[in-house]
Amino acid sequence: MNPFIRKAKADAAWHHVGLASSFPDLESAADGARIASSCKAFNVPRADGICEPEPPAEADLDLPGDLKDQVLVFKYKGSFHAIDHSCPHSSFPLSQGSLFDIEDFGIVLSAGLTCPKHGWSFDIFSGRSDRGNYKLKVWEVQLREPASIDEKTEPGDMEVWVRRKQRMGIKRPLTPGIDNSILARGQITTMATLMKDPGETSLAKLLATLTTTLHPGTYVFATLAESAPLPPLSEIQLLFRESEGITVITSREYATTQKMDYFFPCKMITLNVTSSLEAVGFMAVLATRLATANMGVNPVSGFYHDHLFVPLGREEEAVQILGQVAEEKRREAAGGA
Ligand code: FES
Numbered sequence: 001m002n003p004f005i006r007k008a009k010a011d012a013a014w015h016h017v018g019l020a021s022s023f024p025d026l027e028s029a030a031d032g033a034r035i036a037s038s039c040k041a042f043n044v045p046r047a048d049g050i051c052e053p054e055p056p057a058e059a060d061l062d063l064p065g066d067l068k069d070q071v072l073v074f075k076y077k078g079s080f081h082a083i084d085h086s087c088p089h090s091s092f093p094l095s096q097g098s099l100f101d102i103e104d105f106g107i108v109l110s111a112g113l114t115c116p117k118h119g120w121s122f123d124i125f126s127g128r129s130d131r132g133n134y135k136l137k138v139w140e141v142q143l144r145e146p147a148s149i150d151e152k153t154e155p156g157d158m159e160v161w162v163r164r165k166q167r168m169g170i171k172r173p174l175t176p177g178i179d180n181s182i183l184a185r186g187q188i189t190t191m192a193t194l195m196k197d198p199g200e201t202s203l204a205k206l207l208a209t210l211t212t213t214l215h216p217g218t219y220v221f222a223t224l225a226e227s228a229p230l231p232p233l234s235e236i237q238l239l240f241r242e243s244e245g246i247t248v249i250t251s252r253e254y255a256t257t258q259k260m261d262y263f264f265p266c267k268m269i270t271l272n273v274t275s276s277l278e279a280v281g282f283m284a285v286l287a288t289r290l291a292t293a294n295m296g297v298n299p300v301s302g303f304y305h306d307h308l309f310v311p312l313g314r315e316e317e318a319v320q321i322l323g324q325v326a327e328e329k330r331r332e333a334a335g336g337a
Contacts, residue, residue, distance in 0.1 A: 024037065025077070042162075044164075071084065081125075084137040094115055096115075099113055203285070219237055220262035221262060231258070287308075
């Protein structure tokens with residue numbers, strides 16, 4: 001018996017929730033984009049089956065009723081998303097929430113949804129919350145060619161299908177109309193393991209418990225051609241490959257003895273909290289505060305800690321500013337307790 005082939009399990013059904021053109025694209029992330037203008041909610045009771053023949057009933061967003069089995073579907077910046085309608089914190093309808101871009105240093109990393117009831121936010125790709133271990137359930141979405149075309153179907157329009165996310169490690173049932181050829185040919189034989197990130201994700205906790213270590217060495221940034229010999233591992237603080245070349249952070253002593261061209265002599269400050277790689281906004285808060293002192297900073301995230309490379313000669317000032325941020329957050333936490 002092949003242990004990976006199982007009968008289709010409950011909740012494996014895909015549900016047709018309408019044509020793509022019936023979902024307005026919410027583009028503007030400026031100043032809290034309300035999701036209500038863009039989304040629809042559907043009642044999807046749990047049931048056996050692979051492909052439901054009838055589309056699920058659409059819920060009234062003003063009077064949504066029991067949120068327990070409702071999915072919220074919307075289009076944000078060109079991508080379709082489907083999530084539980086009910087806020088995992090305290091069951092408030094997330095159709096009342098606002099969408100925003102999750103950014104770090106001006107780079108959009110993901111998208112989030114803020115529930116207005118208590119202000120918690122959730123990453124709409126991973127479901128992660130900015131507080132505690134609450135996780136929003138994110139559904140799978142597929143766009144399919146329409147099964148039939150009538151006069152109401154715009155050319156190029158697609159059908160939007162959703163289903164509850166399936167557990168990893170169980171072979172998914174073959175779905176009519178979908179290319180399951182990779183699974184069917186059995187080409188996936190081994191899987192990498194997605195480890196649980198041990199880091200803290202709560203921004204308030206990260207900031208309030210922050211302490212720093214200022215390292216004594218002086219570091220520099222340099223760039224190497226692909227074909228150039230790399231420094232020995234003991235001399236490499238960071239190595240990062242880009243299409244233009246390889247960036248190295250190494251000690252100034254090493255760069256000087258090797259007659260390397262280097263930039264940005266700096267000091268390294270380690271942030272002594274174990275931040276999750278998915279922690280939202282931590283570095284942005286610190287970099288913004290340093291920027292108010294007109295201090296440029298180059299942050300690097302390792303698996304366990306974040307590190308700041310600050311201009312040589314301003315390291316004590318940077319440590320002091322970071323200490324002030326932590327102290328303010330501790331006071332805020334004590335005041336709110
Ligand atoms: S109910 Fe959504 S944040 Fe509390």
